Amino acid sequence: MNDLREQLKEAVASAFSQGRVRSFVCLERGFYPFATMPAILHSGSDADRVEIGLADAPLLAKYLLDMPKPAGIVVRSCDALGVSRLIRDRRVKREDLYIISISCPGVVDTAKIPMSMHRITALEKAGDALIVHTALGPTELPWSSVLLDRCLACVSGAASTDADVVLDDGRGKPPAPVDYSEIDEVEHMAPDERYAMWEKEFAKCIRCFACRNACPACSCRKCSLDLPEPEWLSRAVILPEQFMFHFTRAYHVAGRCVGCGECERACPVGLPLMKLNRKFTRDIETLFGVDDARIPRDVEVLGTFLPDDPEEFC
Amino acid sequence: MIRVGVFVCWCGSNIAGTVDVGKVAEEAARIPGVVHVEQNKYTCSDPGQDSIRKAIKEHRLDRVVVAACSPRMHENTFRKCAASAGLNPYLVEMANIREHCSWVHSDMSVSTPKAVDIVRRAVAKVKRCVPLHPSTIPVEKRALVIGGGIAGIQAALDIAEAGYDVTVVEREPTIGGRMAQLDKTFPTLDCSSCILTPKMVDAASHPGIRILTYAEVEEISGYVGNFEVRVRKRARSVDEARCTACGICILKCPTSRDSEFNMGLGTRKAIYMPFPQAVPNKPTIDREICRHFTAGKCGICQKVCPSGAVDFSQEDQVLTEKFGAVVAATGATQFSVEVYGEYGYGRYPDVITGLELERLISSTGPTDGKIRRPSDGKIPKTVVFIKCVGSRDENKGYPYCSKACCMYTAKHAILLKEKIPSASAYVFYMDVRAGGKDYEEFYKRSQEMGTRYVRGRVSRIYPLDGKLIVQGEDTLLGERVEVEADLVVLAAAMVPQPDAPEMARKLGISYNQYGFFSEAHPKLRPVETNTAGVFLAGTCQGPKDIPETVAQASAAAAKVISLFAKSELSTNPNVASVDESLCSGCLWCSNVCPYKAIEEKIITERAGKETVTRTVASVNTGLCQGCGACTVACRDGAMNLLGFTNEQILAEVEALCL
Amino acid sequence: MGYAYYPGCSLHGTAKEYDMSSRACLDFLGIQYRELPDWSCCGASSAHSVDHTLAVSLPARNLTLAEQMNLPLMTPCAACYSRLRGAHHALRSDPGLAKKVLTVLGSEYKGRYEPLSILDVLYQYGPEAVGEKVTKKLKELRVACYYGCLLLRPPDYAKFDDPENPGKMERLVETTGASAVDWPHRTECCGASLSLSDTKLVVSLATSIVDMAVRHGAECIVTACPMCQANLDMRQRGRTKLPVYYVTELLGLAFGLEPKRLGLTTHMVNAISLLRAKQLA
Amino acid sequence: MLHISKHNLLSLLTHASSSWQVFCPSKQGSTVNFGWFEGTVDTVAIPVNSCKGAFLPQTEELFTYRGTPETGLSLTGGFDGQKPVLIFFARPCDARALTLLDRVFLEGEYADDRYRSRRARSVVVTVGCKSPLDTCFCTAFGIGPDSKAGSDVFVYEDETSLYFEPLTEGGAGFVAAHLAYLAEGGTPVSVMEELRRAELPLAGRIWVEGMAEMLDSMFDHPVWEKMSARCRGCGACTYLCPTCYCFSVFDAPRGTHGKRYRSWDSCQFSDFMLMAGGHNPRPTRKERVRQRFMHKFNYGVKRQGDYLCVGCGRCIRACSVGLHAASALFDLKEAGR
């Protein structure tokens, strides 16, 4: 791990020294010693701040939008998909980017560390375990039990190859099997039951737009949902508008969602947003024969068609 | 200030009979924005229209709703009426309370509130209408015909006769197309060359027609009246101006290959003319095999040419020109019958296709018109014809009927009998389709001449002792049939050119699941496409025979001529429009545009203290047909469709749900 | 990676030599395989014509077992191949049926792998690569490759090769140095399924197939189906009798394996004498 | 002290809900949220949201109108007080936050009638925080696990029971109304002791003394740039904050009738200050992040006399990129040195 971090620091520093970038987005140590947060660097001398991100690492792709170009970024495979998304949406140009991809064993979700473990002082990965150091001493947890949901559906923990620098220590998480069972579960419910479930979930939504703002597929200069005219979405946080919001948000990323789950991670009230996104992803895969709809493509799934698309209407 | 006038039409009793028109008028008056309501017996009549004009002036109306019949019926009428009163015609909206209401509901207690809802919708929409202005575009009065077969030749001749310049682009070294390969034509058994070659010469010598052979259309941009076309004229390596077509070069050329014109049944030289009557009557060097080009040796042709016309250094020419209309006449090709493994085409030389037989029958063909089987040159005694090879077969070919095969097989059988009276002909068929003037009689004639028609399919052909054993089934008798044949002729289906989809994309037109170009409407607009200014002629649109092809070519020409008869075209103002301040420039909209009407545009703007450039979508209003697919693809809400804006549709939804 | 090997009932009975030669070839080529543990009948015999759910459930059970091993299922038997493909196809295209079968089997079949014939496996290995392993060229042996029905039909799902003009078996056979004759009856039905109920008809079918092979100069017939092999071997009544080999037997010979290990001694029409005459065994 | 066995708590709340609108934490999917009582209550977790929504609902209707400006209008649906609000199981920070909101909505020339009428007869039942989270730093603002400011009843919780200590007349009224559920006797001394001793791990890192004064001179400090660089511009922090109160007013017309609403708004949204002509006085995240923290730690002190932060740590939990009050206080302190 340390090796990777050293390599990464060096790579970032040299990106600056070679004049390849004007800015660089990466992770740095957060307020809590074991968590990381995004940092935008403007000089090679800041490279020492770079962290790999063991826990609660936010995804960085979207920061590229506002950064001075050429801009550098450190990506793991999930973030690489986000960057790819932005490139295909023509929000950034590949030639303006300097991408360092790293392999990733998964990222710890500190919320999954049982509540009993207050006073965490440090986290440490040791083989297939996470060692949680607290005031009361260390505890070992199985690695897979504490990973972010997105890591459990990871495309591949290996460093992505469409990068200017590839740093792979071979410890990347193996690809996760595709599992849509939670979608099945919802589908098996009766319509009224489903509606009641979503009603309850959406009632929690405070419309803070954290999901949208975190999403690499939601990169419009101005979100249509913010427009006063036409008013697609009322500012009233009432149930019909919650359905409107969540339908539209998910529909706008349908076929474009990279499955990074950052929306869900960003949601402060714990809405199962990936259950919405992945429904679209799954349907797109099964209806349109798309193989892993999370991977950004040159032509969007909804931007094309096949003459013999399934005919459910008549 | 929005001042809407609502005109509720009685349509005699058509509306008033089942809708309480008075009540509708009363309710309409309560809709916010409505300042004037009146009823008319017949709003579309002169007095009705007068009352609209009067009301527009008297009540200072700036929006008009006519609650009457379908907009498909009278929208134009009322738009013109409003325009004559000085109101922008796009500030008129119709409420269809006849077709959608009075005629389908007899109970006044339900039809009246529905009519009110419909009016409310129309008012909600019209309040958000803005004046729209059609723009005019000039028309470049030159036509491009792609394809120099009989369709292209006919279209070019007709257009040129009307006085407009035409350019024909043909990718082969000569015009003439498929028809030039045919020996005789059904049902009259005219000699194909005899009727085609004069037309070829006419076209070549017409002052209004320019023929570019050995040339291909590379790119088409622009829109009706203003297409910009890039054509690559491949290097012939022969200076056409100098060449006298003496043919000595061909004679002396040491290299040869299978002749495409003769369907591989004969050979041609590296410097060649596809056939003696080729137009232009100048040879072409096939650089793929010419030893000068492949090995840097030879050069005999150059040495023997008396006029010094052979020019190895010639290069492709790329021409970019403007045209006002395009006729696609790119033709069709023959189904690859190899997929019918049971027929053994490709493995057994004596299994041939209909077009190959044409060349064997033709006096200009490799056998000088003697029917000899390819394997050993023997005169066949028994010939089996198999129809529907690749057509009407969903499993291996295409489900459609290839249309011309029944007749050409009948023709082949007749010609066989004429050439080899002792020969016997068997035709395996599914149905005989002989719809056409004198067609049935022609088919009868082939039967009367002794052709045996066997209704059934052939399951297998295999060689045995110098014969071809044709195993099949006679479904009328319910028996297995086995014929020992000398020659088997497969009536291969007509299929689109392999690059038809690519051509369709260049033209911005659609094509069906097989690759035939789609007409705008199968009944009413059979030669137009959905791209204005692009017309279709011949088999590129679907299988057809020569008379049909020629008729369609003339029809396409008529369309071109009527387009050129106008000096300017006015565009539909209901087109897509981009709010650049919202556009993120993903250009997803351009993906779904069937007309290639959305382009990338770089704009420069102030952002804070900096000047930045960014990409936005930009609609070419000449190309846009106003379908609105782009608006839904646009997540930003930057793309809108004038006349059907998001604001309008949302307002309509709301008005209907009140 | 590797394959789950499904011999099926025939290969444990009448077609033991096919099993022997298949395993011998696979071993020789170093292709990894494991016999599907606890496999059951594919239902080709009669079940498939009795009850549709059963007809799918029987092969589905084997398919599911293989899927649980995360391996594609491979079988030498053309009849098994046909049933497995049929079930695979039906389950993937008919969710209602899949649900029914699920209740029968208790575990879900996701259909991640297409079931394969041993010929597919050899083909995936590559004819060239197979050819490189040949140590003993079967020179001057003229072979009629006989596909029969089950490998090719119905083409919606069986389709091992072009149903009307197949050629994959020829390519494999020719890697041994033998020459494959072009003959018309490669895909004719031998009538095996009526072998007991209408023996007369079957005899005439089998005889005409073998005769046609003879007329086209073949010295032997090669097949990949235990039904065809048994039927042709037993029911040919022509003037010239041709030995009927399994593909794997010929390949095995070319790999230099012992004829005995390949089961060549158990044929009805003497399978060794031709080889002896050609000095191949 | 009056106490109730935890088993009986639901019956008490059910009874209370006949005369109060009960606002309490309950499990909603994967999280525990404050919300109107619907038969369940969670007494353990600190809810992700605050209880401000009971008095300042996220969206409330101001009036319904009928008619149009052209034809004449009538407005209806003015607010009339419903049942009083009972906040059940606020935390000391929540209770304290309410007193800060009170200063905004109740004091000065313009009191907010709706807020006032909801607040007027409300009872805030606060539970002592026995196990503060890693994100808690209320002590920085002089609050602690046993602070009683803003509470009407204080509750001590031991393993089996809840002990009710009424602090105000309203609180006493509430307790009196539920005597049937309460048993007399006992003082949870050990719990009280535990609360006094409860440690907040963040306490040592956060320092607010003099922060307001220090910020006076930091308006143009580059630290804002650095802090805001990672902000995603969502409103999670402000919406979950117990002391944030910004709102907007807007209409929802439906033909000839409609409603006017007010809804929470967030100073972190890019269109929060966007003017009709397109000018935005706070054009970038820097200005918006600065506004947020200046409001909390400087303007608030000047206008309301106190920091508009109670150290509840909700923004810490809400922010996906670690831009929260605690980190801000830390960074500002570093920068202001």
Add this chain to the structure above:
Amino acid sequence: MKALLIPGLARIESVRDETAAGDVKTFTVQFLDEKDRFDYMPGQCAMLSVIGVGECMISITSSPTRDRMQFSVKKSGRVTSALHELEAGHTVGVRGPYGNGFAVNEWRNKRLLFIAGGIGLAPLRSAINYCLDNREDYGPIQIIYGARSPGDLCFKDEIFKNWPGFPETQVQVTVDKGDESWNGPQGFVPSFLKEIAPSPDNAVAVTCGPPIMIKFVLQALSELGFGDEQVVTTLELKMQCGVGKCGRCNIGHKYVCVDGPVFTLSQLRALPAEY
């Protein structure tokens, strides 16, 4: 208790076009219900509603010394555009009064200098009329007014006819660019002001107009020797509640809606330069 955010309904008595372009209209309104009526002081504002569209803060342009309440509104956004659609007889919502207003009592006996640009005259007009109606309480009144073009000048009756008729009252009007009808001065207000060079002695300068004009007027005034305490301006920011609750219109810790909109320059200097 009076509901805080609920407007009173008022009838539009009349609508007057102020400018040639029709982008500024003056609405005279009358409350439908007497209990909604409120008293106000010059410089105060009210929230004007087009019910169904929204609200916006508009300064009251009439003087409390005259009976009808008036608002002059420039069409700029959704609400003001909707307002411009309304005619006499239509209904609007009005709530107020909000803001501090001008310190007209402190101005007594001082020389008053009003400097306005375009629609910026609207709030000043209230104060001007108030002072003119109490003419004896105030010193000389000088009004310097400018607009982009002659057609953009508002309240033409008053600036050209009414106000110059008052004693010791001077109205000087300039336009950025004249036309054939214009024979008065041309040029921007700040330079016009410097030309006129009014004396700062015992004076209060009140200015309102487009931000860029205000910026240079303030400079000019300070060059002319006006102290920060002598200079008064009014500010405008996005507002939703008008009563210091919605948390929007603050500059530093001051809310424009309740602490303003009228600020002296010295007050402004104590606030951050940005928002």
Add this chain to the structure above:
Amino acid sequence: MSLDWQPKIVGFTCNWCSYAGADLAGTSRMSYPASVRIIRVPCSGRINPVFVIRAFQRGADGVLVAGCHPGDCHYSTGNMYARRRFLIARRFMEYLGMDPARLEIHWISASEGQKFQEVIKNMTDRIHAMGPNRKMREIL
């Protein structure tokens, strides 16, 4: 629910086929329930699934989306995109708990007046049996 309750169906139809089909039903005097109110758009490709949600929000009991048969689009491919969009959008609405019978998508050509009539009849019957829609609907 009163007996004479009539569902409110908002119909989005393309101008060239389905609107014309409805016109044909009219000219052929094919009566059907007065439940449907049509919004005319140029092409089914113009119909944003969000419009459908808006209709449900505002009180529609059912929504009909109708366009030319795939392959017959006046704009050649608009309905192909519509088909893709609504394939997933409709499934998604179902996933959110909306009863599938409330959103129907049909291909109705200009010559299919009778089909239009049948679609409206059937849809009205089905929705009538279900009663007014309450899901996603705002209460005023």
